[in-house]
Amino acid sequence: MLMTLLDIETGHNMLNEQSKTFILFHFIFDLILVAFSWVLATYIRFMILGSDFGNFVKFLRLTPIPVIVAAYFLFRERYYSRQTLHSWHREFSRLLMLNLKIQIFFILAGYNLQSDRISRLTLVLFFIICQISLILNRVIFRNHIMMKMIKGEMNHKLFVIGHGPHMDRFIEKVRNNPQTGMIISCWADSMGAAEEMKLNSCKYEEIDAYIEKLKPQSIVIGYSGSKMSKQDKFVKSHYNQVTPIILIPQVNYALIGTTIEDFLGVPLLYINKPSENHLSLLLKRIIDVGGALFGLIVLSPLFLVVSILVKLTSPGPIFYAQERMTANGRVFKMWKFRSMRQDADKEEGFTWTVENDPRRTKFGTFIRKTSLDEFPQLWNVLIGDMSLVGPRPERPELIEGFKDEITGYMLRHKMRAGITGWAQINGWRGNTSLEKRIEFDMYYIRNWSLTLDLKILLLTVFNGFVNKNAY
Missing domain, CATH: 3.40.50.170 (Formyl transferase, N-terminal domain)
Structure with a gap:
């Protein structure tokens, strides 16, 4: 809410005149870094990795293009108006989006203005150098501004x-x-x-x-x-x-944020609308598809071993499909390796798994403890039912009992369900406090960014698979 309030007018910056001058220098230095990144990438490609002075000069002439594109997006999307209020992962995510836009527009313009094909290695080098340079510049600027504000020099x-x-x-x-x-x-x-x-x-x-x-x-x-x-x-x-x-x-019950939009001169205030844009969602989907494909291919030998052991240790099917709810309340079938006796749900009804649950098979206990039973959900990610990261999906039967008892419960369905999530890596999974899980899900949706997704994926790899609450 605080950031929304301060972001009403483009021209009303919360900084004083002295800091506005500093911001101008910061903007100019950002553009210098973009130009430097292209020059350095071109130099490495043609002068260090090769000896082609002609191509070096030819592609050097394209330097104004990424600079102009960067200048447009830096001002259009107001990268300087409220940096110190962003969390680090959101700030880096915004820089990543800026860099991707520079690359896309640069490639389109470059191919139209340059008869020769632009070296893909040069583009990769440019992307990496540009991202590192912009992040370092942002860190220096952010720390400088924050220290002055804390000292009372920029009030x-x-x-x-x-x-x-x-x-x-x-x-x-x-x-x-x-x-x-x-x-x-x-x-x-x-x-x-x-x-x-x-x-x-x-x-x-x-x-x-x-x-x-x-x-x-x-x-x-x-x-x-x-x-x-x-x-x-x-x-x-x-x-x-x-x-x-x-x-x-x-604004009551705005649990995951608010968004102000202009409709033909009429201000509209949306409540509980996630702060996301189409490009970010497209990139998230691309990462989901790429990650799911990679996981299904690389883990296929493990899938085969688990499938054989599931079949050998208990009668019944290898996989188990269960109805769950994802974005916008859509119900889908979520796939798992079967870890319980066949038709366990029909025998006991729809309940959560508890410690020493008698419905589990011996091998099922192991794959649940190590989260191996969740890996078939990569298929759900691939076909669009789920995402790699998001609030964990729940069964419609249980949702009916929770949605009126727990504040904001249905708001977790504002985003696509995930294999892993912010609540899970913080220990709130299995038979733990549902209120705390919802609290962490709300935090994830409010603060969602590609960088936060990456952080959750890394934490899942290092400490998220084996959990004491995974019964």
């Missing part, structure tokens, strides 16, 4: 008006995140909350005098319930002034 003064749970949450976020650079100059009409938190306070009737005296860089106003009329009255009398006004909307 953004806020004049806060109103009270209610949404305002309390905003104040808490501001106070607990000094790296944002925001400080509260005064809090009007706080109903005593300002005094309790030892913040400067003023009466509602004295707002204009304090604004004139303190000259804040933004005015933040938010009321709840019947007091909303005060907010409307203030905006009506102050909308025509130069100081930006930020409204904190009263």
